Amino acid sequence: MVAEAVQRKLGESDDLDWKEDLPATSPVKGEWNEFAKDVAAMANTRGGLLVYGVSDDISMVGIDLDGVNDKQLGQWLRVHLQPTVSGVSYLKLPATDGTDKDILVVDVPASEMAPHFLYGWQQKDKDKTTFNAPFRYRDDTGYMAEHQVALAYRERFARQAVAEAALDQHVQHVTVARSGRRTRCPGGGRCSPGRAGGPDSPVEAAGSSAGRLETDREGPQVWREDAR
Template sequence: MARSWTRLHEYLGHPPGPVTYEMVSEAVQRKLGESDDLDWKEMVLEEAKVKGEWNEFSKDVAAMANTRGGLLVYGVSDAVELVGVDLDKIDEKKLAQWLRVYLQPVVTGVSYLKLPATDGSGKDVFVVDVPASETAPHFLYGWQQKDKDKTTFNAPFRHRDDTAYMPEHQIAAAYQARFARQDAAEAALDKHVRHTTDLISGELDHPAAWLVVVARPARPLPRTVPAPTREGVKYVIASSVKRADGALDRAVPLRRLLGPQLFSDLLDNNPGRGLRRWVETNMLVPARVTSRRGILVELHHDGSVVTAVDLSHKAPNDGMPGSSTLPVSCPALINTVFESVALAHEHRLALRADSPLDLRAVLTVLPGANWSLRLAPTVIELGRLAIAEWGRQPRKVQPAEGELAPFIDDEALASAAAELTDGLLHQFGMNIRGD
């Protein structure tokens, strides 16, 4: 999945969407010049003859990633004329391998678009779409004869229509910007968790184990992205249920023991308006409150997604006076994480966002901290929930964190959800495989 808004879209006045051959051809006819986010390339360079020698392809990708992302368009000359490339000779796996070998840290999220000619000219085009990197600066390593065969490394970047190399002060600024982004992301995730736990705590009159999952785009959405509509949000929720269903089948042995999915089973899919968000819940609106497991879903206009589920509801000993343990349903925990990750991905697709998603899952006792209770994991035994006596019973569970890459398939989504789930389950002495 490539980015949906690029220099070509802006120049040609096209709405967000995939880059097409027609767009490249029109930009060439109109003599669109190179810029910091567009680089015309006549051909894809072959691998260096000497192992470890300077790799131009990796340099160009790093330069885009270190700036603000952009397109490398192969098959267009420096004079901005369409010359074409042989798509059959381009090995995308080899290109990806070069990025892993020559760059530190590796640039992720790069997509490759083979665009056969549609005008009968036979001049095919190959586009490499590089997103702006959250882990910049990226350094290029290799050998250069001009440096007397010594190993060298530097951080390339785009300056207008040229590629240059960062001096020391610019590298220092790039690191500062990376750390500032990380701090801002941490603060934003914490804010979502605090807001949600405060909101839920005000509705509770007994201790309960709640799982809050937050997903937030690492980069802001373009200003041109319209706010989601109610019908759009309903479609996102319905689509996420199907995607989560497939991810669970891929990742969880004996998936049938987890029971029905929570979002489809406990929600009416009738979201209401919130403050720059859509909210779907079965607990905050008096007319919709039920005795079933509490659940809250928020889809924010900025691409963030917040879900919260009561994992202790209907578990054995729930709410019993004098109990020193608070049962936590592990099947519900697994369902919640997978459905939350699928929902975040579907929301991102609907907004045509190309950013990675920062993920955080927090399991906590509400209302407030109750240190006298131990969280007891429950599993399915003989068709019913029962406390896993062999599992750990921690008083506090550390948050689990992860990332959802912008260009993923269903297998990668299932893997990301499983990793986030195991981050919680490991603290109970178990994992998603049940061993």
């Protein structure tokens, strides 16, 4: 898939970002994390792929898969993003043509919890700490303006409202289904749904050898199997 896209010189888009080198580890705690920024940008838009080992001119240059640390990448997301992005997967593609040009594909899903904010500071911004929501626009990464952040939150709350309504409907359906199995029959017994007082109800079976209704003087009538 990657080799074919490179051969076709498939350009970057809002859901595809070519990366020549693996994400670099910052020696300074709290410094801006480019990997977290790129993941958040994809998650805040519609999801997409970060492909490491392909240059800006869309040439296969490869990376060293031994340098890929899934746990470290996941930790960066947890530390630098609020809220973190879940469901990110890492696909390692070793070269099969003897060129040692391995590829790493990071698959970022569209997030139900967007917007995701990136926290950190950059030396080029005079060590100013920033808290921004990145997003993809065509082949570029930008940062949401205030009205875009507000819209992203409205969309998140709308998704949550739909999910909660669906859950409530499911709970009501299960509750009705369960209560229907324990429909009360005349005299206080319990019948199958839609069979109250029918020929198969406990009322009609009172004198049979299969079972009987017995009145508890200290409580309601209860159904029990005839022990005799």
